[in-house]
Amino acid sequence: MSGPARPHAGEVLGRFVAESRWEEIAPALRHEAVRSLLNHLGCALGVAQDPAVTTALQVMAGFSGTPVATVVGQGRKLDPMSAAFVNCIAGNLLDYDDTHLRTVIHPAAPVAPPLLALAEQRGHSGAEVLHAFLLGMEVECRIGNAVSPGHYDRGWHITSTCGVFGAAAGCAKLLGLTAAQAWNALGIAASQSAGLVENLPSAAKNVGMGNAARHGLLAALLAGQGYEAAPAAIEGPLGWARAMGDAPQIEEITTGLGGRWEIARTTYKPYPAGIVFHAVIDACLQLRAELEVPPEAIATVTVAGDALLLARGDRVVRTARDARVSIHHSAALGFVRGKAGVAEFEMPAVLDPALAAFRARVVAELDASLPRGGARVTVRLSDGRERTALVLHARGSEARPLSDAELAEKFRDNAGLGGFAGRAGAALDALWALETAPDIRGLMALLG
Known part of the structure; x- marks a missing residue:
């Protein structure tokens, strides 16, 4: 006789979302939620004047409903779905946001904006x-685990495609949906999942991200009003996972749910570049300090890494988006400028003749023995000497996390870039105290 049928993935997740209790979540994990939200909002403030953000705002404003949700850094409000769309784009725009390394998902960007918009509209507490927020990010990362690495390898932009599930789960919790309704919200989200890796160097990436945020909110709202979805919309024979990849590893979704938290493995970036390039930057900065030679004395730089590093980063650099995912540009910054802040990945740096000349001396090679997120950099000087640096755990990684003080300094830097340096201290105070705030409207006023 066959045993009892295994519950559907959405059923398990829906029950997890509906039954979770805040008081049962460990203090360290609660604090990580604050760190993640702080990091996300700082990234959004930093690009408040970027045309990608202001254009999205202009487009959405023409169709917005009642303006009740703050658009970060813009001094105006839109309806919750429109605000979620624009704020998601802002939080993810510079590739400076948080990362779940195993899946390369940026957990906060699709989840925080719809939650903040809903909470501002409806008066929810911090x-x-x-x-x-924690639950939504956990759901998206677990679904991502279940389809990795084949999903991303097929060309699906996993932050967008899995982010819609995180947004739906988080909104389902905030709306107080039942387990069955949350299950349906995830199933509805499955039909709204999209985003292509091919589009990452273009503004089309921004659209996929913004849609993940607003479509997750829409899914939860529809489920709350009685809309239903197929029970196996995620893992069924013609469901989301098989349509967009291989057979899902369901145990990655369900095993240890509520006990082992994927979101506890979130990392935060010290550099506004793809996470797999941080080890390259660290290694080059280390070699620069050790060698103490001018860039002109370096004949070649060989960067070795895993397949993802080469697939994402062995590219010609023509735009700022290219620079943020370039092995060659990352290495050039380490040796020529000795720093890798936001300005080092903008167009003036892309066009800098010194950086362009150095990029041409950088060679990328595959070393499948290196872990994701690691890199080995070998420098050959004009006089024939060689020196190598191996970085397995970059600064900001799970093994070398950024401190609260470093995250706060990053927030201040980003606020300054966006023109909000004067409000950074008050916003930080509000964020660190968010757990005890009766509502989030004071925080949103500071961010607006």
Whole structure:
């Protein structure tokens, strides 16, 4: 006789979302939710004047409903779905946001904006927002685990495609949906999942990200009003996972749910570049300090890494988007400028003749023995000497996390870039105290 049928993935996740209690979540994990939200909002403030953000705002404003949700850094409000769309784009735009390394998902960007918009509209407390935020990010990362690495390898932009599930789960919690309704919200989200790796160097990436945020909110709202989805919309024979990849590893979604938290493995970036390039930058900065020679004395730089590093980063650099995912540009910054801040990945740096000349001396090679996120950099000087640096755990990684003080300094830097340096201190105070805030409207006023 066959045993009892295994519950559907969405059923398990829906029950997890509906039954989770904030008081049962460990203090360290609650604090991580604050760190993640702080990092996300700082990234959004930093690009407040970027045309990609202001254009999205202009387009969405023409169709916005009642303006009740703050658009970060813009001094105006839109309806919750439109605000979620624009704020998601802002949080993810510079590739400076948080990362779940195993899947390369940026967990906060699709999840925080719809939650903040809903909470501002409906008056939810800071703790309620942080709770829903944690759950949404956990759901997206677990679904991502279940389809990795084949999903991304096929060309699906996993932050967008899995982010819609995280947004739906988080919004389901904030709306107080039942387990069955949350299950349906995830199934509805499955039909709204999209985003292509091919489009990452273009503004089409921004659209996929923004849609993940607003479509997740839409899924939860529809489920709350009685809309239903197929029970196996995620893992069924013609469901999301098989349509967009291989057979899902369901145990990655369900095993240890509520006990082992994927979101506890979130990392935060010290550099506004793809996470797999951080080890390259660290290694080059290390070699620069050790060698103490001018860039002109370096004949070649060989960067070795895993297949993802080469697939993402062995590219010609023509735009700022290219620079943020370039092995060659990352190495050039380490040796020529000795720093890798936001300005070092903008167009003036792309066009800098010194950086362009150095990029031409950088060679990328595959070393499948290196872990994801690691890199080995070998420098050959004009006089024939060689020196190598191996970085297995980059600064900001799970093994070398950024401190609260470093995250706060990053927030201040980003606020300054966006023109909000004067409000950074008050916003930080509000964020660190968010768990005890009766609502989030004071915080959103500071961010607006």
